[in-house]
Amino acid sequence: MSDIPTDLKYASSHEWVNVEGDTAIIGISDHAQDELTELVFIELPDIGRELAAGDPCAVVESVKTASDIYAPVSGQVIETNDALDTEPGTVNEDPYGDGWFFKIRLANPKELDDLLSPDDYGEQVNV
Amino acid sequence: MEKNGLKRTALFETHTALDARMVRFSGWEMPLLYSGIAQEHRAVREAAGLFDISHMGEFQFDGPDALEFLNHILSNDLAKLEPGSGQYSLLCQDNGGVIDDLYAYRLGQDRYLLIVNASRLEVDWMWIKAQLNSSNKSLQLEMTNRSGELSAIALQGPKAAEIIAGVFPAAIEMQKNQIAELDFSGATTWVSRTGYTGEDGFELVVPNERVVSLWKQFMSLGPALGLMPAGLGARDTLRTEAGYSLYGHELTAETTPIEASLGWAVALDKPDFIGRETLAAQKQNGVSRRCIGFKMTSKSAPPREHYKIFAADGTGREIGEVTSGMQSPSLGCGIGLGYVESAHAKSGTDIEIEIRNRRFLAQVVKRPIFRKLD
Numbered sequence: 228m229s230d231i232p233t234d235l236k237y238a239s240s241h242e243w244v245n246v247e248g249d250t251a252i253i254g255i256s257d258h259a260q261d262e263l264t265e266l267v268f269i270e271l272p273d274i275g276r277e278l279a280a281g282d283p284c285a286v287v288e289s290v291k292t293a294s295d296i297y298a299p300v301s302g303q304v305i306e307t308n309d310a311l312d313t314e315p316g317t318v319n320e321d322p323y324g325d326g327w328f329f330k331i332r333l334a335n336p337k338e339l340d341d342l343l344s345p346d347d348y349g350e351q352v353n354v
Numbered sequence: 355m356e357k358n359g360l361k362r363t364a365l366f367e368t369h370t371a372l373d374a375r376m377v378r379f380s381g382w383e384m385p386l387l388y389s390g391i392a393q394e395h396r397a398v399r400e401a402a403g404l405f406d407i408s409h410m411g412e413f414q415f416d417g418p419d420a421l422e423f424l425n426h427i428l429s430n431d432l433a434k435l436e437p438g439s440g441q442y443s444l445l446c447q448d449n450g451g452v453i454d455d456l457y458a459y460r461l462g463q464d465r466y467l468l469i470v471n472a473s474r475l476e477v478d479w480m481w482i483k484a485q486l487n488s489s490n491k492s493l494q495l496e497m498t499n500r501s502g503e504l505s506a507i508a509l510q511g512p513k514a515a516e517i518i519a520g521v522f523p524a525a526i527e528m529q530k531n532q533i534a535e536l537d538f539s540g541a542t543t544w545v546s547r548t549g550y551t552g553e554d555g556f557e558l559v560v561p562n563e564r565v566v567s568l569w570k571q572f573m574s575l576g577p578a579l580g581l582m583p584a585g586l587g588a589r590d591t592l593r594t595e596a597g598y599s600l601y602g603h604e605l606t607a608e609t610t611p612i613e614a615s616l617g618w619a620v621a622l623d624k625p626d627f628i629g630r631e632t633l634a635a636q637k638q639n640g641v642s643r644r645c646i647g648f649k650m651t652s653k654s655a656p657p658r659e660h661y662k663i664f665a666a667d668g669t670g671r672e673i674g675e676v677t678s679g680m681q682s683p684s685l686g687c688g689i690g691l692g693y694v695e696s697a698h699a700k701s702g703t704d705i706e707i708e709i710r711n712r713r714f715l716a717q718v719v720k721r722p723i724f725r726k727l728d
Contacts, residue, residue: 264375264587265392267681268655270710286710288655290391290681291587 229258229352232323236339237348238299243323244342246333251300254327255287255318258352264289266315271307271329278302278331280338285328287318300338302331357383363408364505364562368569372583380473382409384586391587395683398551398592399726401580402511404572405589409472412504412559413479417495420466427485427628428458429611431621435460440467440531440546442619445478446629450610450636454478454601457548459533467533467544469557471601475501485628505565509572510555510592513579518545518556520575521568525556538568550589552596552722594678594689597647597721603659603677604645604691612636613693614645615721643674644699647721650688650707654714656681657690657707664713666704673698676707684724694718 235243241259245252260266268288278284278298285296307329311317318326333339343351355362360383369376374385385406387394397403415424425432430443440459444452454474459467470478479499486497509518518525522536525545533546541564549555560568572581590600599605604614611620612633621627622634650657657679665671679690690707698705701720706713 264387265390267392270655286655288681290395290591290683293655293658 229256229261230323231256231258231345231349231352233345235323235345236299236342237345238297238342239348239351240297240299241352242296242299244299244339246339249333249336250305250330251302251333252327252330253299254322255296256348256352257322260319260322260326263287263294264291266318269311269315269318269328271309271311272304274304274307276304277334278304280341287315296328298331299342300331301334303334304329305332306330361409363406364565365406365408365507365569368566369406369583374583374585377586379586380409380471382472384409385583387585387587388583391585391591392683394582394584394588395591397580397582398511398553398584398588399684400512401582402509402513402517402555402576403551403582403584403588404569404576405508405510405584406505406569407508407557408505408562408565410506411468411470411472411475411478411499411501412506413468413470413482414498414500415466415468415495416464416498417493418464419491419493420464420495423486423489423493423495424458424466424468425624425627427482429620429627429629429633430458431624432458432460432466433624434621437462438532438534440533440548444605444611444616444619445481446611446633447607448628448632450612450629450632451607452601452605452609452611452614453481453607455599455605455616457546459544459546461533461535461544469506469559474601503562504559505562506557506559507565507569507572508549508551508555508557509581510549510551510584511553511581513576513581514553514555517572517576517579517581521571538564543568550596550598551592552598552724553592590678591680591683594680594691595682595684595722595724597691597723599645599691600678609645609693610636610641613641613643640696642696643693644696645677645691646694646699646718647691647723648689648705648707648716649682649685649719649723650714650716651704652715654688654707655709656688657709657716662708663692663694664706664708665698666706666715670706673705679707682724688716689723
């Protein structure tokens with residue numbers, strides 16, 4: 228069974244969100260990295276880009292396929308994890324730590340209420 | 355066996371016991387990967403990999419007219435085969451369009467075996483049967499679809515010979531493309547020295563009820579030499595690095611073997627065969643597009659099927675499309691196969707691949723795309 232930390236919120240499209248003040252750190256879940264298999268390339272959004280919740284904003288590529296990653300909440304991209312450029316496999320090894328994708332400044336913190344709790348996300352992926 | 359409309363090979367439980375990730379492929383439930391595509395890929399390049407290829411089809415032809423009939427429907431020249439050897443060949447329509455690509459073996463004087471793609475098995479069978487029925491001669495031959503009773507596994511990689519010797523000592527004497535009928539616990543087994551990975555290796559066809567036991571024998575002998583079970587994911591990256599075509603990608607009813615750069619498997623010097631007229635004209639007059647291998651030469655996401663190809667000659671014209679693309683585990687860069695206008699098909703030509711609305715530089719390369727230095 229995949230790891231689902233209890234201090235994070237989740238999108239049904241398998242991104243996690245860690246809120247620190249008005250900043251949200253975003254990555255993909257352990258379940259998502261396992262399903263995707265070994266990642267070989269990650270394309271992150273440009274810093275400064277304004278994202279609306281649900282926007283496709285990053286692309287992850289495994290040996291076999293390319294998949295879109297969606298913005299779980301709205302906001303402006305303020306930092307990206309450039310280390311993934313040379314070491315995309317970090318997402319497979321440490322999806323909730325060094326494998327984070329990008330940070331945004333929250334435009335509408337109320338949207339956080341629409342995200343899934345760890346229990347609800349766990350139910351979604353373990354059926 | 356069939357479950358949820360998907361067929362399962364006799365090795366299904368063996369795969370699930372190995373914790374394989376199963377995937378739908380041509381109506382079959384097949385292993386995509388066991389430990390990881392890149393890891394299995396490297397095992398095949400450096401040691402050996404074991405693949406379940408039981409989904410592939412086996413058609414047997416017996417009789418004094420089998421050679422004449424098969425030589426009429428296939429592009430390569432079966433008359434050049436000694437008993438106990440095989441060749442790559444294509445089944446074409448009248449207009450040269452490819453129905454399937456396959457391996458044709460001469461088992462004995464008047465006995466032949468075709469190994470066909472799972473995705474084309476039914477179509478091939480109907481087509482071949484129709485050709486036989488429409489023949490105005492009464493041909494002495496019997497054709498049998500043995501796909502349901504036979505399973506197949508591929509043992510591939512530089513250690514394949516050392517591993518197979520533990521089960522079939524005679525196999526290590528075989529030359530490339532040879533086939534032998536060997537005994538495996540009382541059952542006739544077809545062992546051929548061929549594969550789809552660009553490595554030395556063997557493909558083995560056995561009755562369904564013996565395949566689990568054969569697989570287990572290899573898995574008890576092999577791991578000490580680096581053998582790993584390998585899934586369809588690695589099979590696809592290995593064949594693409596080797597530059598081999600896959601039906602539905604590089605080959606379709608709308609492409610001919612000449613366009614697919616498979617002219618070496620079209621024997622224009624043999625008597626008339628289906629598609630000959632078109633293929634001879636294409637060989638003589640040239641074709642407007644050709645299948646190429648390419649390598650990304652700038653840092654980019656991996657190329658993928660259906661991405662557009664553009665000229666890098668300053669015109670920026672669209673000149674073709676990617677048919678297979680991926681990150682090469684051996685080279686660590688994006689590679690692919692695709693069709694381009696013939697003027698751009700020469701190896702060394704710069705081209706551009708469009709990836710999510712941006713164009714990235716690539717270069718046409720000779721196949722195999724990846725070649726080991728040894």
